[in-house]
Amino acid sequence: MDYTDHRAGFVFADIARFRVRLFDRLLAPHGLTTSQAWVLAHLFIEDNLPQTELARRMDVGAVTIGGLIERLEARGFVERKVDSEDRRVKRVLLKEEAKSIGRIMAECGRTLNEVAFSGMEAEKAKAVMDGLLSVRQNLLDALAEDTDIKSATDILLSKK
Amino acid sequence: MDYTDHRAGFVFADIARFRVRLFDRLLAPHGLTTSQAWVLAHLFIEDNLPQTELARRMDVGAVTIGGLIERLEARGFVERKVDSEDRRVKRVLLKEEAKSIGRIMAECGRTLNEVAFSGMEAEKAKAVMDGLLSVRQNLLDALAEDTDIKSATDILLSKK
DNA sequence: TGTAATTAATAAGCAAGCTAATTATATACA
DNA sequence: TGTATATAATTAGCTTGCTTATTAATTACA
Numbered sequence: 001m002d003y004t005d006h007r008a009g010f011v012f013a014d015i016a017r018f019r020v021r022l023f024d025r026l027l028a029p030h031g032l033t034t035s036q037a038w039v040l041a042h043l044f045i046e047d048n049l050p051q052t053e054l055a056r057r058m059d060v061g062a063v064t065i066g067g068l069i070e071r072l073e074a075r076g077f078v079e080r081k082v083d084s085e086d087r088r089v090k091r092v093l094l095k096e097e098a099k100s101i102g103r104i105m106a107e108c109g110r111t112l113n114e115v116a117f118s119g120m121e122a123e124k125a126k127a128v129m130d131g132l133l134s135v136r137q138n139l140l141d142a143l144a145e146d147t148d149i150k151s152a153t154d155i156l157l158s159k160k
Numbered sequence: 161m162d163y164t165d166h167r168a169g170f171v172f173a174d175i176a177r178f179r180v181r182l183f184d185r186l187l188a189p190h191g192l193t194t195s196q197a198w199v200l201a202h203l204f205i206e207d208n209l210p211q212t213e214l215a216r217r218m219d220v221g222a223v224t225i226g227g228l229i230e231r232l233e234a235r236g237f238v239e240r241k242v243d244s245e246d247r248r249v250k251r252v253l254l255k256e257e258a259k260s261i262g263r264i265m266a267e268c269g270r271t272l273n274e275v276a277f278s279g280m281e282a283e284k285a286k287a288v289m290d291g292l293l294s295v296r297q298n299l300l301d302a303l304a305e306d307t308d309i310k311s312a313t314d315i316l317l318s319k320k
Numbered sequence: 321t322g323t324a325a326t327t328a329a330t331a332a333g334c335a336a337g338c339t340a341a342t343t344a345t346a347t348a349c350a
Numbered sequence: 351t352g353t354a355t356a357t358a359a360t361t362a363g364c365t366t367g368c369t370t371a372t373t374a375a376t377t378a379c380a
């Protein structure tokens with residue numbers, strides 16, 4: 001690929017926005033947003049997690065997670081309980097209300113994938129997905145190399 | 161690809177977020193954000209566009225564009241002028257301040273691409289990029305088929 | 321033991337996107 | 351002409367995500 005290809009500047013952002021727009025529409029009838037659903041998805045894998053652990057698994061800040069959970073709690077999908085051994089920690093628990101939605105979320109996700117990759121051969125879709133996972137890891141590494149702004153700039157521009 | 165692959169649920173969103181985080185850091189010293197830079201990029205291609213036309217080209221709402229331009233104007237990168245033939249229209253013009261930043265933006269974008277696709281063969285990167293463009297179009301089509309919520313749900317779920 | 325450093329969560333505040341509603345202007349057409 | 355419709359931009363208000371700062375509790379260690 002030509003690295004001066006300016007299209008990379010918008011495809012990633014556009015795809016993310018379009019996906020969210022569609023998924024939000026699918027979930028709206030159930031009182032959920034895309035990000036909130038994603039929190040539930042993580043709790044389906046493992047319930048009763050501390051907020052910080054959820055944030056870590058979702059690569060999101062502690063503040064962002066706090067807001068998501070607050071809204072999920074307000075809508076009755078989860079509840080927070082202070083950890084008995086470490087009172088700084090709040091553990092997030094799925095409530096019954098949420099459990100029935102898992103299947104719907106999975107179905108919507110599958111449908112959205114079908115739409116996104118429609119007209120693409122399975123082989124190619126697999127290759128794209130594979131490539132995306134390494135792009136994601138590359139960016140994550142670049143971010144991890146240094147959280148400091150000036151240094152991040154250095155890391156990126158020093159490779160010029 | 162297996163359409164039940166849940167990884168699609170986060171790769172796109174993650175890549176978009178990570179890219180913005182890195183690009184924002186690169187642009188911060190110049191008083192710009194990723195989205196604001198993208199507006200300027202469109203004005204470099206064609207200056208003096210109405211806000212609505214910019215919104216259309218960026219696949220963004222009129223309100224979002226309004227906010228971006230307001231901040232760009234406050235920082236002195238652009239100015240708005242009411243169209244003389246249609247007083248509803250405000251045209252956006254690049255100011256000198258912005259023109260010198262074009263080269264920097266291009267350089268940052270190129271560097272970010274290199275980071276994102278590092279370790280990937282050019283051939284594969286090209287294929288991934290190609291696949292992404294059609295994913296983007298697929299989603300855009302799905303959104304365009306019907307703006308209405310219920311109908312969008314139908315479109316997606318009816319393919320089950 | 322007691323002070324310092326770390327950690328979990330929250331608060332405050334900004335940018336970006338979205339939707340719905342409003343205002344002002346232009347256009348269509350009866 | 352005059353009324354209805356359509357369009358451009360803005361306002362208000364929501365969610366997500368980010369950063370920085372604060373509070374409370376825990377852990378490290380002198």
